[in-house]
Amino acid sequence: MRRAIDDRLALPVLLLLAAALRLPNLATRGTWDADQGHDMLVLRALVHDGALPLLGPPTSIGDVHHGAWYYYLLSPAAALSGGDAPLAVVAAIALAGIAAVGVVWWLARSVGGPLAGLVAGLAMAVSAAAVDESTFIWNPNLIALSSAVALAAAWRAWSGADERWWLVAAIATAITMQCHVLGVALLPIVGVPFLLDARRRRLHGVAAGIVVVFLVAYLPLVLNEATTGMSETRAALAYLAGGRAGTDVAIPIRAGIVGLRVVAWPLTGLITDGFVAGSVALLAIIGIVVWRRRASRSEGERRLVTWFGLGLLWTVGFLAVAAPSLAAVVRGLPNDHYHAFADPIVFVLAGLGIAALAREVRVPVGPVVAGVAIVALVGWNLVHLPPTVHPDGGYPAAERAAKRVDAALTAAGIGERQVVLLQSLPDFKSTEAMAYPLARLGRAYHGRVPKSVAPGSVADPVSSPLTYGGLVLLCDELFRDAIGAACGGAAEQSVAPDPGGGGWGPLLDRFETAPGRWVSVYRAATAASG
Numbered sequence: 001m002r003r004a005i006d007d008r009l010a011l012p013v014l015l016l017l018a019a020a021l022r023l024p025n026l027a028t029r030g031t032w033d034a035d036q037g038h039d040m041l042v043l044r045a046l047v048h049d050g051a052l053p054l055l056g057p058p059t060s061i062g063d064v065h066h067g068a069w070y071y072y073l074l075s076p077a078a079a080l081s082g083g084d085a086p087l088a089v090v091a092a093i094a095l096a097g098i099a100a101v102g103v104v105w106w107l108a109r110s111v112g113g114p115l116a117g118l119v120a121g122l123a124m125a126v127s128a129a130a131v132d133e134s135t136f137i138w139n140p141n142l143i144a145l146s147s148a149v150a151l152a153a154a155w156r157a158w159s160g161a162d163e164r165w166w167l168v169a170a171i172a173t174a175i176t177m178q179c180h181v182l183g184v185a186l187l188p189i190v191g192v193p194f195l196l197d198a199r200r201r202r203l204h205g206v207a208a209g210i211v212v213v214f215l216v217a218y219l220p221l222v223l224n225e226a227t228t229g230m231s232e233t234r235a236a237l238a239y240l241a242g243g244r245a246g247t248d249v250a251i252p253i254r255a256g257i258v259g260l261r262v263v264a265w266p267l268t269g270l271i272t273d274g275f276v277a278g279s280v281a282l283l284a285i286i287g288i289v290v291w292r293r294r295a296s297r298s299e300g301e302r303r304l305v306t307w308f309g310l311g312l313l314w315t316v317g318f319l320a321v322a323a324p325s326l327a328a329v330v331r332g333l334p335n336d337h338y339h340a341f342a343d344p345i346v347f348v349l350a351g352l353g354i355a356a357l358a359r360e361v362r363v364p365v366g367p368v369v370a371g372v373a374i375v376a377l378v379g380w381n382l383v384h385l386p387p388t389v390h391p392d393g394g395y396p397a398a399e400r401a402a403k404r405v406d407a408a409l410t411a412a413g414i415g416e417r418q419v420v421l422l423q424s425l426p427d428f429k430s431t432e433a434m435a436y437p438l439a440r441l442g443r444a445y446h447g448r449v450p451k452s453v454a455p456g457s458v459a460d461p462v463s464s465p466l467t468y469g470g471l472v473l474l475c476d477e478l479f480r481d482a483i484g485a486a487c488g489g490a491a492e493q494s495v496a497p498d499p500g501g502g503g504w505g506p507l508l509d510r511f512e513t514a515p516g517r518w519v520s521v522y523r524a525a526t527a528a529s530g
Helices: 002-022 034-049 069-079 086-112 114-126 128-133 139-158 165-179 181-200 204-227 231-241 251-268 275-295 299-322 340-360 365-383 394-411 432-440 477-483
Strands: 420-425 445-449 470-476 504-514 517-524
Touching (some): 002 086, 034 069, 069 086, 069 139, 069 165, 086 139, 086 340, 114 340, 128 139, 128 251, 128 340, 139 181, 165 181, 181 299, 181 340, 204 231, 251 340, 251 365, 299 340, 340 365, 394 504, 432 445, 432 470
Parallel strands (some): 420 470
Antiparallel strands (some): 470 517, 504 517
């Protein structure tokens, strides 16, 4: 009876722990930069103006985009404030991260028993990487839940339950693929068990339903291709034809780095912050797969471990070829989102292995080693949790910066209706981190982004400084080498030489809105009072 009570308490305790590590200080914990500004601008246009996007956020590979359903899924949260409260959207992402803990708990428990579920859920609840993914706006941050649901539903169906669970797995897989283009790697991981199941029982109706699910998921993309002359297809072909970062690293070496990153990220974080810990995690997961596949007395556990082990091998091989940039880690930028769909696999395997140690290895060695593993895993992640205030200050810092920009423009007689040009150094970085808070203040702007303009931008008449009331120039010191000069004066001279060169009038204000991120405000030389 005691064991049953403890098991019933496991899920609520895990969910409360996950919430306690994700929800406090949610407004300031997540980064605010170009990606977050872009997403909120699109959501604001969707819920405020009814502008339905057919493409999702831009990817890092040329002009290709993620799926539009990412925005549709977040639109109810954005609608609560008309798109004017990033906190509401972050809260929805945080709740998804908390829910993912429950799904991982269920999956591990259904295969390895209560202790396996408790350990897997605990590992995800305290994971510094999973906490970080739950606290800022970014398209891969919904994948933890969607992938966990896809795997759990697939396992439920494959184990002989109602065949309609395959429809749940298909919906969740489609969401993963919409939230990140490389989420397509999850498709064969879920699809192969479906084909195996289809060999032993008739699944024609379910198969038809799955086709409908994916048709609905990719309908926005089809509409975009039909109305833009196949823009995404042409962009993808151009990317494949061009050079890709990381291809100079041999595939075996790439595979080794990718494998380490895939397994280490959910358990110990970025490999550059804990290479030894990550290597231990990798060896442990490999050992668990080999051991449980050979020694488990449960046919279900052997089957799931084999499935997940092969799924990780496929993930590593696929990403080593499809995402060669994973051969390098760029500090200061979000990392390891390419393989977020594999995080639930790693957590479940960790839970199964540690539970088996405690259950099957002789006393006291097994329980002691299992206890040490749990303490080490929890302790490492609690020490490495993200800070309560992100180094860039999050959205509150961006909002303060926008208000300061607005005050400088107003003091110079530049009214809200006069179009302000937003420009970035380097020019391949978007200006949307500033565009969104300025849009909330009612400022008319023309925000330059690579090969496009920020959502909500006023049309650019003739691309001349003389057509604007002012210039807001953003400079990111992280890209100093690409810019060729330091932010805070020297770099800005290349765009707006002081005083009054290049069509821009005097410098109205210059300040550092976050470490290494500078904002300079200029008045156009011919700007009239507004």
